[in-house]
Amino acid sequence: MITELGHFALILAFMVAIFQTIVPLVGAHRGNVGWMSVAEPAATTQFLLTAFSFGALTWAFVTSDFSLNLVTANSHTDKPMLYKISGVWGNHEGSLLLWVLILTLFGACAAWFGSNLPPGLRARVLAVQSSVAAAFFAFILFTSNPFTRLAVPPMDGQDLNPLLQDPGLAFHPPFLYLGYVGLSMAFSFAVAALIEGRVDAAWGRWVRPWTLAAWVFLTIGIGLGSWWAYYELGWGGFWFWDPVENASLMPWLIAAALLHSAIVVEKREALKSWTILLAILAFGFSLIGTFIVRSGVLTSVHAFANDPERGVFILMILGFFMGGALILFALRAGAMEAKGVFSTLSRESGLVLNNLLLAVSTFVVFIGTIWPLVTEIFSDRTVSVGPPFFNMAITPFVFALALALPIGGMLAWKRAQLGRVLIQLVPALVLAVAVALLCWAAFTGKSTLSPIAIGLSVWLVAGALVDLWTRTGRAGGLAARIGRLGRLPRADWGKAVGHAGFGITLFGVAALTGYQVEDIRVAQPGQPYRVGAYEVELLSVDRNVQGPNYISTMAHVALRGPGGEQIALLHPEKRLYPVAGMPTTEAGIDSGWTRDVYLALGDPQPDGGWALRTWIKPFANWIWGGTIIMALGGLLSLTDRRYRIAAGGAKARPVAARGLPAE
Amino acid sequence: MSGARARLRRLGLAGLAAVAMALAIPAGAVQPDEVLPDPALEERARAISGGLRCIVCRNESIDESNAELARDLRLLVRERLVAGDSDAEVMSYVVDRYGEFVLLRPTLSGANILLWAAPLLLIGLGGALSVVYIRRRALAPTEAALSPDEEARLKVLLKE
Numbered sequence: 156m157i158t159e160l161g162h163f164a165l166i167l168a169f170m171v172a173i174f175q176t177i178v179p180l181v182g183a184h185r186g187n188v189g190w191m192s193v194a195e196p197a198a199t200t201q202f203l204l205t206a207f208s209f210g211a212l213t214w215a216f217v218t219s220d221f222s223l224n225l226v227t228a229n230s231h232t233d234k235p236m237l238y239k240i241s242g243v244w245g246n247h248e249g250s251l252l253l254w255v256l257i258l259t260l261f262g263a264c265a266a267w268f269g270s271n272l273p274p275g276l277r278a279r280v281l282a283v284q285s286s287v288a289a290a291f292f293a294f295i296l297f298t299s300n301p302f303t304r305l306a307v308p309p310m311d312g313q314d315l316n317p318l319l320q321d322p323g324l325a326f327h328p329p330f331l332y333l334g335y336v337g338l339s340m341a342f343s344f345a346v347a348a349l350i351e352g353r354v355d356a357a358w359g360r361w362v363r364p365w366t367l368a369a370w371v372f373l374t375i376g377i378g379l380g381s382w383w384a385y386y387e388l389g390w391g392g393f394w395f396w397d398p399v400e401n402a403s404l405m406p407w408l409i410a411a412a413l414l415h416s417a418i419v420v421e422k423r424e425a426l427k428s429w430t431i432l433l434a435i436l437a438f439g440f441s442l443i444g445t446f447i448v449r450s451g452v453l454t455s456v457h458a459f460a461n462d463p464e465r466g467v468f469i470l471m472i473l474g475f476f477m478g479g480a481l482i483l484f485a486l487r488a489g490a491m492e493a494k495g496v497f498s499t500l501s502r503e504s505g506l507v508l509n510n511l512l513l514a515v516s517t518f519v520v521f522i523g524t525i526w527p528l529v530t531e532i533f534s535d536r537t538v539s540v541g542p543p544f545f546n547m548a549i550t551p552f553v554f555a556l557a558l559a560l561p562i563g564g565m566l567a568w569k570r571a572q573l574g575r576v577l578i579q580l581v582p583a584l585v586l587a588v589a590v591a592l593l594c595w596a597a598f599t600g601k602s603t604l605s606p607i608a609i610g611l612s613v614w615l616v617a618g619a620l621v622d623l624w625t626r627t628g629r630a631g632g633l634a635a636r637i638g639r640l641g642r643l644p645r646a647d648w649g650k651a652v653g654h655a656g657f658g659i660t661l662f663g664v665a666a667l668t669g670y671q672v673e674d675i676r677v678a679q680p681g682q683p684y685r686v687g688a689y690e691v692e693l694l695s696v697d698r699n700v701q702g703p704n705y706i707s708t709m710a711h712v713a714l715r716g717p718g719g720e721q722i723a724l725l726h727p728e729k730r731l732y733p734v735a736g737m738p739t740t741e742a743g744i745d746s747g748w749t750r751d752v753y754l755a756l757g758d759p760q761p762d763g764g765w766a767l768r769t770w771i772k773p774f775a776n777w778i779w780g781g782t783i784i785m786a787l788g789g790l791l792s793l794t795d796r797r798y799r800i801a802a803g804g805a806k807a808r809p810v811a812a813r814g815l816p817a818e
Numbered sequence: 819m820s821g822a823r824a825r826l827r828r829l830g831l832a833g834l835a836a837v838a839m840a841l842a843i844p845a846g847a848v849q850p851d852e853v854l855p856d857p858a859l860e861e862r863a864r865a866i867s868g869g870l871r872c873i874v875c876r877n878e879s880i881d882e883s884n885a886e887l888a889r890d891l892r893l894l895v896r897e898r899l900v901a902g903d904s905d906a907e908v909m910s911y912v913v914d915r916y917g918e919f920v921l922l923r924p925t926l927s928g929a930n931i932l933l934w935a936a937p938l939l940l941i942g943l944g945g946a947l948s949v950v951y952i953r954r955r956a957l958a959p960t961e962a963a964l965s966p967d968e969e970a971r972l973k974v975l976l977k978e
Binding site (some may be wrong): 267389390392395398399411425495496497498499503504507511515518519522524526530533534536537538539540541542543547551552559581675676677757758760766768 | 847848849850851853861868870873876877878879882917918919920921922923924925928929930933934936937940941944945948951952953955
């Protein structure tokens, strides 16, 4: 019964979405306040209906209602509750329902908190947002209905893909979707502004928080996915340049470009049409990402849901929204006259460089990702584009970005003096070069890229600190300046923290890829051996350890320091999930500030030993630590006073100042 | 080339089934019994394996993969190295048998040149556009410029 109500609510939400697309748009065109104002209750209704529908599906998973095809295919009574819930979005249909749930939530947020928007703009934003929702409701209802019943329900389900039964991956999709879908707000604002034919500083101030929020979610989502791959896939890789990973990286890069260019719109009223274009492209890449993941058109390790027919539907959605928005852009963007003037050397130019590097790297990733498809269509060749290409093609952009960032970030708006900035940055530069040389000298014969990358990461972190320190001004003594540090706007802190986070991630990546130590051998129980500065001893192996829904082969390994003192007892496992018929490994990891010791259990050997792999991974956790710090920087910026005021105060002013919308 | 395609098509179904297995039994990859006694040779073998795709897996190199076929390829690579082949000779030996598809790093030939040139072309094009944009902004009349009326008023005010 609840299932039918959920299905019905979904159909109703689809109807409301169509209504909300048409009526406010017509109302805004005619200046009819009544027609415009239906957008808000409609957005709320749409969200509540979708939430009810999602709740109904969750209920079916929680109660293991195997009369639902989806529950049977992706759940099992023995599965822990956390994974019963995460199983809702661990499959194609459910994850799309989560997608629209978040889409309608953002739409509703724009309705609830958008009271300071001019009514015409708000009506149009909500209408555009709703049109995207309508397309996806149609997609779900016509091709991927989660509420399909089985005529003969089985006694038990087929279990969720065991790889997805993991806390890191349970929350990876929701965060990623919050990011993908968050960019739909930037898209809706861009299209609404194109329809209105007006972009001003206020527009920049409305768009930036949405983009920033989406970027923060994407950052966390990508970080969780990378962390999961690190400990779950069994050899400690953190990024594979898999098409599905690239699908999330592209919107992230474009969103990073967008949140920087929106600053220029907000503060200087320049880069307007470029920012609009980025906002359109950012969501376009989100849709491309959804297409890549959902269609399975590009072979990848994320094999859990793909169907070419659905791919065609998403491609149509993509074509409609991107085509429509870009045509609108071509027609209207010329009319958006830029106001801000700046000299060649200025913060504006620095941000143009930032946008150039981020946008070009996005397109390089894009071309590399679809290249196998392109060559297959246009020639007889089947080629692969793998990590060696991406590492080679993207590293120069990362290095250029890292090199330019501290300088560009300190240039003054409008007209800057390079000399002054460089003098302030001398301490950071000296430190960076010294650390790079030290790494190069200490590890002769290893990669030369790692010392450069480590130097750049020091440059980024020290540069962020210098930036923050110079913001406190010159007046007063040390104490006065430290006092002022705390009173700096949150946006300044967000900038410094975010940029430092980038440096920390870069450091982790450079250290891990450059200086990891690997050991592969047959370990005999009771015979310790050395790996790097550590002593490893396989104590024993327990077979047939019973888990809630799996059987495990668990090794007990002692990790000792140079002096023979025990550091940790690790338990690398091999698990078998009998229902899904799939084995997985659980690495045994001793995490630390400066290194992870990573153990993976292999197969038993005829001589009674076990294949055992040991890695010493220097500064591995800094990769995800930096990711969290980046996200934290975004959050700090998001809570800056100017957005809080824009959201809460000044309700009537913009409306009064503008009167009725143009047209 | 068409041989590789046909092989891929044949592997298609089996490949999909193997994906789950191959992916799921990680911690496989290089087995202790595969490791060559000569560390320098082993290091070369690892580097070569890292650039060869496991063709029954999804986007994994044979160095990372646990599939049976990946193991065969790893052993083949080591066999060729022990036989005294150079890195390039090993690569072409494998490509001759399995097709260009196994190369994770696409060759610099034919249409692939476009792929490799893409970063340079894009940064060149984007850079040129950015320079034009910045210069136009720098040359544009400043927003602070006064209208003739204002100039006149300013003069009057200054005289006073």
